[in-house]
Amino acid sequence: MFDQYGRSINYLRLSITPRCNLNCIYCRPGHCPTGFDPYSQTRVLTVEEIDRLVRAFVSLGIEKIRLTGGEPLIRDDLEAIIRCIRQYPQIRDLSLTTNGQDLASRAQSLKDAGLMRINISLDSLRESTFAEITGNGSLQRALDGIDASLQVGLHPVKLNTVLMRGINDDELDNLFALTKIRPLALRLIELMPMNSLSATHERLITGTEILQRYPLLQRIADSYPGQPAEDYRLPGYLGTIGLIRPISHRFCKVCNRVRVTADGQIKGCLGKNDETDLRPLLNQPDDQLLRDFIRHAIHDKPLGHHFEEKRAPQRSMDRTGG
Numbered sequence: 001m002f003d004q005y006g007r008s009i010n011y012l013r014l015s016i017t018p019r020c021n022l023n024c025i026y027c028r029p030g031h032c033p034t035g036f037d038p039y040s041q042t043r044v045l046t047v048e049e050i051d052r053l054v055r056a057f058v059s060l061g062i063e064k065i066r067l068t069g070g071e072p073l074i075r076d077d078l079e080a081i082i083r084c085i086r087q088y089p090q091i092r093d094l095s096l097t098t099n100g101q102d103l104a105s106r107a108q109s110l111k112d113a114g115l116m117r118i119n120i121s122l123d124s125l126r127e128s129t130f131a132e133i134t135g136n137g138s139l140q141r142a143l144d145g146i147d148a149s150l151q152v153g154l155h156p157v158k159l160n161t162v163l164m165r166g167i168n169d170d171e172l173d174n175l176f177a178l179t180k181i182r183p184l185a186l187r188l189i190e191l192m193p194m195n196s197l198s199a200t201h202e203r204l205i206t207g208t209e210i211l212q213r214y215p216l217l218q219r220i221a222d223s224y225p226g227q228p229a230e231d232y233r234l235p236g237y238l239g240t241i242g243l244i245r246p247i248s249h250r251f252c253k254v255c256n257r258v259r260v261t262a263d264g265q266i267k268g269c270l271g272k273n274d275e276t277d278l279r280p281l282l283n284q285p286d287d288q289l290l291r292d293f294i295r296h297a298i299h300d301k302p303l304g305h306h307f308e309e310k311r312a313p314q315r316s317m318d319r320t321g322g
């Protein structure tokens with residue numbers, strides 16, 4: 001369906017848990033010490049609730065779903081969620097974003113359940129920096145998850161990297177090298193102001209700066225209209241390098257997505273505080289009421305984010321779903 005500004009909304013980003021086994025410095029609420037779980041009491045959507053939601057969204061024209069969190073692999077019933085979504089033939093794209101820590105042993109079962117493709121966060125290739133950014137994550141486990149995803153054919157395997165000045169921005173050569181002989185799609189995401197570390201833009205590395213540093217990057221045509229990443233390739237490299245520039249080249253005009261948080265709030269924009277609780281409607285048998293509610297929320301999707309105000313939204317990224 002179309003929103004009030006004429007944008008066609010066909011993409012649902014569905015968070016299935018705010019909980020995470022890592023504690024990334026740009027994502028979690030600033031005060032969150034490693035080992036502390038601020039969301040242990042959050043009641044997340046059940047498979048049955050997700051089924052009802054997906055049915056309603058599909059009837060309104062949603063064709064693409066990305067599962068995210070928090071860390072979606074924390075849920076034991078992730079495969080059941082995937083199978084449930086794949087019942088709907090209207091869903092032509094089902095993907096997952098993960099930190100890859102527990103992926104190696106699960107990639108095959110995710111693929112078997114019907115997952116089509118995967119994004120894995122990889123912010124550093126230096127063990128110590130990886131651990132510093134993620135609050136003790138294991139680089140090796142993430143790399144094993146990438147290998148397993150390639151092996152089982154979760155194609156394309158995309159790698160999400162948030163560059164931060166003074167932390168990992170000296171690693172571009174090594175990160176680019178990942179795309180040399182493997183069909184990986186590396187994506188460099190501009191740091192969005194989602195918590196106290198990211199709020200000031202001091203650490204922000206823009207896509208423009210990357211293009212200035214690497215004039216050899218060759219632009220590739222978009223794979224589909226309105227794709228958020230601008231894709232590039234280094235001459236002779238098999239994989240691609242995407243620049244996702246929500247701050248310096250905002251893509252709100254072509255934004256096609258709507259979000260549902262793990263606790264059932266529908267949000268039209270990552271960078272805005274507006275949200276509406278869908279849970280009361282999930283307790284009622286009337287599908288039409290749920291559909292009408294979602295239709296209104298999509299219609300009212302905000303025109304654009306206000307990240308340039310350098311003010312983090314009230315929900316940190318882990319609570320919204322990245």
Ligand code: SAM
Binds near residue numbers: 068070097161321
């Ligand atoms: N736990 C999973 C993971 O690590 O990929 C999924 C959730 S995470 C919130 C999803 C994506 O959001 C990650 O690729 C992460 O890099 C990105 N992200 C989180 N906070 C961000 C921020 N402040 N700016 C840009 N990207 C961010």
